[in-house]
Amino acid sequence: MNAINEFSQVLPLSAAQTGMWFAQKFGSSDSIFNLAESIEIHGPIDPVLFEAALRQAGMEADTVRVRFIEQRDGIRQTVSRTLNTTFPFIDVSSEPDPRAAAESWMMAELTRPVDLLTGPLWTCALFKAAADHYFWYHRSHHIVMDGFTGGLFARRVAEIYTALTEGRSPGQSTFGPLALLLEEENAYRSSERFARDREYWLKQFADRPAAFSLAGQRRQNVGGLLRQTIHLSAESVAALRATAQASGASLPQIIIAATAAYLYRVTGIDDLVIGLPVTARPKGRLRRVPGMVANAVPLRLAMSPDMSATSLIRDVGRRVRDAIRHQCYRYEDLRRDLNLLSTNGHLFTTVINIEPFDYDLCFGGHSATTHNLCNGSGDDLAIFVYDRGDGKGLRIDFDANPALYTAQELACHQQRLVRFVEAIAQDPSRPIGAIDILDAAERRRVLVEWNDTVRAVSPTTxxxxxxxxxxxxxxxxxxxxxxxxxxxxxxxxxxxxxxxxxxxxxxxxxxxxxxxxxxxxxxxxxxxxxxxxxxxxxxxxxxxxxxxxxxxxxxxxxxxxxxxxxxxxxxxxxxxxxxx
Incomplete structure (x- = not known):
């Protein structure tokens, strides 16, 4: 009886959670489904108050107390009435490199396999690097949190901790219950809007092109993490922002357009489909409910060498707006509609995810910097662009399937992409086909070194x-x-x-x-x-x-x-x- 009373309710899984459940069940045993961040706090932290903030936020957010059970009629989720977890406090201040010591612990934890039935699905830890320098490790399985929820939860923890340090009440939680997400999803899937969204996507992909890849081979995902990072300078970002202002577009739209143009130049594919992650939360009240809702929509672009970046940016803007209007129709449903599931077919294998600055975190008057550690294993390639609004430019991560790419290959693509984006920032009216994607060393390698066939041959017939x-x-x-x-x-x-x-x-x-x-x-x-x-x-x-x-x-x-x-x-x- 006590075991039954421990849980407040038994709920079905959302469509997003169901997709994540089967992805793990049928994926590689080495695949990682964790989302993880290291939030660097620039100031002293009271560990006792910080744990109190985590516990209060954990009791406010149903999704971090979820447990999954297998029943005869399928998988169900229960929300525990209590928060039965521990939050390690680890002092690494005496280590030769406190940051490296903390990150080593984090990487070991986030790459450890997670059993969906036994967990833990949500984990936090606090690291002391110095008296005025701390790291908050925040990790969750993707089945209980998406990226939007991670930011929502982190901001609430910061609010509660700040209130506790100031000796005041953190105020009533504005988080909605997990059941609300399921109610909204059921209402949507039985609505006319669901039918209109389905009709829109089927019309868009009645003559779908084959998915492209930057990889030179096709192999199954072996799991694990392969990440390569590069930065776009603050000067280039400023030029892109000026282009955005002049064209009436947003910086994310320009980044998507520039990246799509690079992908076109490398592959030569003029009917280009890329994946675009979306929150799938069109209603305001859904944006206050922690949980796994995120979706991915296919963005189809017609490319040509004579089009300018300016015209491509406008086209991307229109198509992104159209896709956002229909963002709630799940990619898994579209794959089923197009008979792609039986062959494990996809509309896209390359994803572009723009993470805008919305992490203005403050812990008791101390600022914080968010560092993404993991977005999970990928089938092919995911390009993440982080705009932290700190005036230091953009961070660009290539998260790739290690069975398809090497770190050197990713680094070469990133260097070309940055040069390509900088060229667009300098002259967005220039045709994208006229932008050179090779530097002098690469051009010499292709035209001279690879064609250097001179060797000594004896004079004979x-x-x-x-x-x-x-x-x-x-x-x-x-x-x-x-x-x-x-x-x-x-x-x-x-x-x-x-x-x-x-x-x-x-x-x-x-x-x-x-x-x-x-x-x-x-x-x-x-x-x-x-x-x-x-x-x-x-x-x-x-x-x-x-x-x-x-x-x-x-x-x-x-x-x-x-x-x-x-x-x-x-x-x-x-x-x-x-x-x-």
Whole structure:
């Protein structure tokens, strides 16, 4: 009875949670489904009050107290009445590198497999790096939190902690119950809006293109994390913001457009589909409910080399606005509608996620900096762009499937992308096809180094090489064609005899001998004989039209034509012939 009373309610899973459940059940055992951040606090923290803030926020947010149970009719989730978890406080201030020590612990924790039935699905820890320097580690399984919820929860913890340090009440929680998300989802899926959204997406992808990838191979996800980070300078970001202001677009739209243009330039695919993560929370009250709701919508763009970045930015703006209007229709449902689930097919494998600055966190008067640690394993490539509003530019993370990419490959793509974005910032009216994606070193590598085939070759000829092989091993097999096998000695002797005949017909240097024979041993003998005579070789395909063959013979004026009785009657009359 006590076990039953521990839980306030038993609820079904949302569509987003169901998708995450099956993704883990059927994914690689090494795949990571955790979202994790390290929030660096620039000031002293009271560990006791901080734990109190975590516990109060945890009691306010149903989703962090969720447990999953398997029943005969499917998976259900329960919300515990209590918060049965611990929050480690770890002092790393005496370590040679406190930050590295803290991050080592964090990475070990977030990469540890999580059982959906036993958890823990939500974990926090506080690290002391110095008397005035702390790190808050915040990790949750994606089935209970999305990125939007992470920010919502972090802001509430900061509010509660600040109130506690000031000796005042943190105020009533504005979080909505988890059941509200499920009620809204049920209402949406039975509404006319659901039907309109479905119709919109089916119309968009009635003639869907194949998903593209920057990877040169296709393999299953092996799990794990492969992340490569680069930064876009503050000067370039300022130029992009000016472009945004002039074009009436937002910075995220410009970043999406510039990244899409780079992907087009690298792949050459003009019907480009990329994934765009969305909150899927169109209603204001849903934006106060912690939980897993996030969706991904396909963004389809028509690309061409002569379009300018300005026109692409406008097109991206229109298409993003349209996609946002229909963001609640789940990608899993669209894949099912398009019969992609049975073959594990996708509309996109590359995702662009713009994380705008909304983490203005303050803990008892002390500012904080948020560092993303993990967004989970990816099937292919996810490009995350973080704008923290600190005037230090943008952080760009490439989170990739380690089975498809290497760190060096990601770094090269990032360097080209940054150059590409900077070129757009300097002149957004320039055609995207005119922007060079290679630097001087890469261009030299492609045009010079990879084409450097110079090597020492002894002065010799093909006939000399054949005769040298005859002297070494004349009995070795030189040619096999159907039932015919010739040794080097026999091949050379037959070619010598034919070469003498050709020379008698006038063959020699600066002369041409035409050859019209099927693929056979005689063809190889004829080629070698022509080389021995010193003449050039004119191939004639007997299946060519007669007028074309006549033109070739009249234009080349060979000293003779080597052919066979069976083919000779199909060739036009022209000059001397030598029938084999």
């Amino acid at each position: 093909l006939p000399s090489l054949i005769e040298a092989q005859v002297a070494r091993r004349g009995d070795a097999t030189a040619l096999v064609c159907e039932d015919t096998t010739l040794s080097y000695a026999v091949l050379n002797a037959r070619a010598n005899r034919l070469a003498h005949l050709l020379i008698a017909q006038g063959a020699g240097p600066e002369q041409i001998v035409a050859l019209a024979l099927p693929r056979s041993a005689e063809l190889i003998v004829g080629l070698l004989a022509i080389a021995k005579s010193g003449a050039a070789y004119l191939p004639l395909d007997p299946d060519y039209p007669a007028d074309r063959l006549a033109f070739m013979l009249a234009d080349a004026r060979p000293v003779c034509l080597v052919t066979s009785n069976a083919i000779a009657e199909r060739l036009p009359e022209a000059g001397r012939r030598l029938l084999l």
